[in-house]
Amino acid sequence: MSKKLISVVKFLVILAIALTLLYFASRHVDIHQIFSGMMKANLGWVLLSFACSVIALIARAYRWNLLIEPLGYKPKLKNTTYSVSIGYFANLAFPRLGEVTRCGTLSRTEGISFSSLLGTVVVERIVDVLTLFICLILAAIIEFTRVSNFLSPRIEYAKHFLTSPKGIIVIVVTIILIAFSIFYFKRKQREKEKKSAIIQFFYEMMKGIKSIADLKRPGQFIFQSFFIWVLYFLSAYVCFFALPATSSLGLKEALVVLTLGAVGMTMPVPGGTGAYHLLVSQGLMLYGLTETDALVFAWLLWGMQLFMIVALGSLSLLLIFFNRKANQKKSPNNNNNQ
Numbered sequence: 001m002s003k004k005l006i007s008v009v010k011f012l013v014i015l016a017i018a019l020t021l022l023y024f025a026s027r028h029v030d031i032h033q034i035f036s037g038m039m040k041a042n043l044g045w046v047l048l049s050f051a052c053s054v055i056a057l058i059a060r061a062y063r064w065n066l067l068i069e070p071l072g073y074k075p076k077l078k079n080t081t082y083s084v085s086i087g088y089f090a091n092l093a094f095p096r097l098g099e100v101t102r103c104g105t106l107s108r109t110e111g112i113s114f115s116s117l118l119g120t121v122v123v124e125r126i127v128d129v130l131t132l133f134i135c136l137i138l139a140a141i142i143e144f145t146r147v148s149n150f151l152s153p154r155i156e157y158a159k160h161f162l163t164s165p166k167g168i169i170v171i172v173v174t175i176i177l178i179a180f181s182i183f184y185f186k187r188k189q190r191e192k193e194k195k196s197a198i199i200q201f202f203y204e205m206m207k208g209i210k211s212i213a214d215l216k217r218p219g220q221f222i223f224q225s226f227f228i229w230v231l232y233f234l235s236a237y238v239c240f241f242a243l244p245a246t247s248s249l250g251l252k253e254a255l256v257v258l259t260l261g262a263v264g265m266t267m268p269v270p271g272g273t274g275a276y277h278l279l280v281s282q283g284l285m286l287y288g289l290t291e292t293d294a295l296v297f298a299w300l301l302w303g304m305q306l307f308m309i310v311a312l313g314s315l316s317l318l319l320i321f322f323n324r325k326a327n328q329k330k331s332p333n334n335n336n337n338q
Helices: 003-026 031-039 043-071 077-091 097-110 114-142 144-162 165-193 197-210 218-240 251-266 275-285 291-337
Strands: none
Touching (some): 043 218, 077 097, 097 114, 114 144, 275 291
8 A cells, every 4th residue: 555545544534533523513503503603702802812822832932942952953933933833734634743844844944953853842742741631630620520520421321332232343443453553553663673764863852852851941941831821721711701601601611621622632633623622512511501602612712723723834834935935045146255
């Protein structure tokens, strides 16, 4: 099977999963009601939520610079921001593709080792997972009763489903797919290990991971990590005021939305499609919102983030392209002057 065909199959499988989740999230609601509700949103609050998300993206780029500093480089913040934006954009095609894409983009614009950059992104992901875990614990403690009421019927349903004939088929198919994937990737790994370049690649990547221990400004790194998640929290909180149905919700509800939304975004589907809508809407329904109102908010916040990713990703690609063209025009003139 050719690599292109494998990529196409992977994309179709991921897309099918995303659409299935989207169907389960919205199957009881008229899609026209959702978009009608979104159109009634207060644009001012939506723009404020949008601004929080944009600042969070820039803060993430700045934090990445802090991790790159120990490697002996000082990339321009604008180039790091472009790279992060393009990485988010790439994630819309394939989950986790963004990490590779943003490293490749910054490697080309700043001349930094790709594998070292990949190591710094591994550190970022570890920090983000730990932060999300803390948010999950806080949400569970603050809203213990609601979380228990939310999980109990779903755990019972999962038990019933997994012991049914359909569930057994799903388990068997999943085991087969996992076994096939492990076999496939191990075979690929053995092929790669034959190449000496792989040793150098992992050496460079470990240098990037080691950057966390060599931080020149650890306090700034911790602050930026905290600041990024505060901005995510504020983005969800201020967006509550954009809709009449969610305007009475407060800080606890925003924490739940932040946590469930972040979990949805980590799912292996493009841009959290379906998973985000399902988790956020189900979480908001715990606070008495109708399924329609909950989905209107989930679609609004997700749609705003999608717009930001597409807009900033496209703009970043254009700016990098024009900067490269401008630099190419300057180079011949510099050579002639010499």
